[in-house]
Amino acid sequence: MINKRFVVGLTGGIASGKTTVANLFAEYGIQLVDADVIAREVVQKGSKGLTIITEHFGNEILLPDGQLDRAALRSKVFNNEVQRLWLNSLLHPMIRQTMLEQVNTSTSAYVIMVVPLLFENQLDSLVTTTLVVDISPELQISRTMQRDGVSQQQVEHILASQMSRQQRIDKADHIIDNQGDINLLRSQVARLHQLFLQQADELSIKPND
Template identity: 85%
Template sequence: MTYKKYIVGLTGGIASGKTTVANLFAENGIELVDADVIAREVVEPDSKGLKAITEHFGTEILLPNGELDRAALRSQVFDNPQQRLWLNNLLHPMIRQTMLEQVNASTSAYVIMVVPLLFENHLNSLVTTTLVVDISPELQISRTMQRDGVSKQQVEHILASQMSRGQRLDKADHIIDNQGDINLLRKQVAHLHQLFLQQAAELSIKANN
């Protein structure tokens, strides 16, 4: 019997703790579909994605071992909106298609789809409900500087390119506050897990009647 999957779109700004939250849901047996992981898979050696990128930009965007040189590709598209648009038009449909295939293949009660740019790329249209992991911009800056070894200015530049905290929270169906300790985080995840289980069961019953 088929029914519409209950999909939770998990998002948040840089260094908000999306992976930590996703992994807590995974500990409850919930399958994850991660856009960042898929984005790397669609440009692996011998993939259609990498073949198309190489044909378009030339072999200078390849590392000696045949893998994609991400830094070289970034420099090609960074200040070139047309090239960036070309790249997005190539990769976004591939990523979207693979995400949906993984969702359809999942067997857990509901699925967590982890998408950093869920709202920016309008991928919230694919999910049943949205969950935003929220921290203050100050924490985002300090965590990113610590994690990635980048300057405050670089982090502020990234923040400026993403949707604002206010806009993201306005669009969220559910919000997890990740500014406290891990125990507080676990409590919030446990509460939402029960809610999503209940709503997924209701969706399943409705779809099968």
């Protein structure tokens, strides 16, 4: 469990700019705990996670160099709910545990936990406050098509599988509008950084319940 740390859960839909926002907080010396980075680490070559996955699916999900073949694994769980649930039940606790360990060993004034599916996977229960990076669906579609070289239909399919924009906004404690330029973004991050510093300081001097 997280021990009296002020943790900001940063989330947003695809191509909303979560990484950009997180990196702006990092410029203030704030530690980032990134669920996507950890998700890659728990299945890297030689990891317990990859060993269990290989035992379950066989060596065909490995590349010649022993690394995980992500495309092969995706094909195993795509449209197979049983296998997808098995994989999630293996990896999600590993990812969660590593996130908690990184938060508890962090030394910055507060911590930014970057989790794309923060609300969908109920990981908002691990954080002190939530911050949503918000852009319009139209911008999400155009940015994702440009960034990933995918079709509009593919992006719309991804959007349909995620929480809606309004649901995310309704759950958010704080919202960053990422539809303007980088200067607007920096000013919003600067304001929130000061707020989080103040709230983290207040949390640290509260007596234990």
